[in-house]
Amino acid sequence: MENTKSLRNWLSAMELSHPLVIAGPCSAETEEQVLKIAHQLKQTDATVLRAGIWKPRTRPGNFEGVGALGLKWLQKAKQETGLITATEVANANHVDLALKHDVDILWVGARTTVSPFIVQEIADALKGTDKIVLVKNPVNPDLALWLGAVERFYASDVKKLGVIHRGFSTYEKTRYRNNPEWQIPIDLQNKFPDLPLILDPSHIAGRRDIIFELCQTALDLNYDGLMVETHYDPDNAWSDAAQQITPATLDKMTVDLRIRKQEGDAVEFNNKLATLRTQIDVIDRQLIDSLGNRMRIADKIGLLKKKNNVAILQTKRWNEILGKMILEGEENNLSEEFILKIYKAIHQESINHQKKVINE
Known part of the structure; x- marks a missing residue:
């Protein structure tokens, strides 16, 4: 799978001394908020600034994003800090707007991955792109659906392709917002060993107190990176307040995380x-x-x-x-x-x- 190797080569070329760290607010709220978080993240191990521009919510009436206006804020943050930018796209129009504003990483959300029709629409819009495309696992624990989405982007000649593990919905009450079901991403990696795998602990946890342990588990399983929702004032965030941490907490967390040997030569x-x-x-x-x-x-x-x-x-x-x-x-x-x-x-x-x- 040459696409996945291209992204892994890109990660290697960055010469990071740690796994890739993608961080930023669940939602872009104001220009001031995006820029303030970006400058704070510049002092951490974060390499990528993420922010939700369009926010598909489970139920209507909740904050659903500022829309295309937020792309200008990401663009300005990139110019001021040098951070790479990332946002979620859910249709071809989102893709077109994100590309016009030079967003570096586009991810496909869990609610989108469940629909082969929408995934194909986005894959067609990104055909041959050199942008990084990350595919989140579907809402339900369905490995075939996740693989199918990856294969659609592969067939569209996406140059740099990876996946995000954000957990799976369950009707049973557990300590997680979305059950990690670690075996599913492990099975995905067994099928595509060159496919970079990033953990989204924020959506798995649903609360900030267990984000660290999820990140440590991911590193123990040789994940390539982390996508952690961060906000300078998490409790007053406009969406998913309980699962966001401050840039300062992120900084401490990345220092405390242990990176284990992938394989020993001895x-x-x-x-x-x-x-x-x-x-x-x-x-x-x-x-x-x-x-x-x-x-x-x-x-x-x-x-x-x-x-x-x-x-x-x-x-x-x-x-x-x-x-x-x-x-x-x-x-x-x-x-x-x-x-x-x-x-x-x-x-x-x-x-x-x-x-x-x-x-x-």
Whole structure:
């Protein structure tokens, strides 16, 4: 995928001593606000100034961006600070306006990625561009939809292509605004190893107190950069106030983050790593075998229920299992959220097995 290599080459050419840092307000609010934040970010590790110009909101009535006027503010901030600029585009008209105002990085938002029709419209508008294009994951945890969007830009000969991981919506209540679902971007990287991957911790967290830990996890997984929403007065931001941090906090955070070795050259390190990975492989096989055995027992239970005309779902029994597993999970340093997710999936598979037996 030559497009992805071009962007990685661009990142290498910048000779940064740290991962790429994209920062700036969720929304461009006023010219004064954009310029003030830009000058404060100039004193940090941030290389790119981001700001939302058009803000597609979940529900109408909320602030939906200043529109094209904000592009002039980004342009002025770029002239005064030398920072690269970035904004979200959601249609061909946005692309045309952003290009006319020399925006360097255009990203496609999560709500846009879900629609192949709109993605194709934007890809056609950007055909052959040398601008950087970053594709956020779709709102729902759908790897194929994300890959499809990337492939549309690749087919349009976008020269510098990357992706942004901003988490996924879920109806379940969790500690995140959008669940990270780390395995999905990992699967994306396995398919396109040269595709630069950037974390958007602000949208995953939905609150500023867990942004640091998300960034550290991303660096541990060898992400190429971070996109962090920053504002000099976060509590009074016009949109997504709870998830924004100050440039000063960003500066401290980037100093405190640990950048681990991607691969070790030492023989001892490689041997230890190979041993530990082998141990994980063994345990994974054991897990699959144990789950297979559990479902075979579920089949027998289904047969017994069929003979005695008993309903599949036994709520009291299910609640007992769940309570017991949560306690045992705590003893093994496993979060309640993790145990609930795992055992709900196991329970659903068990019900499916019993349904199949009863309906035969």
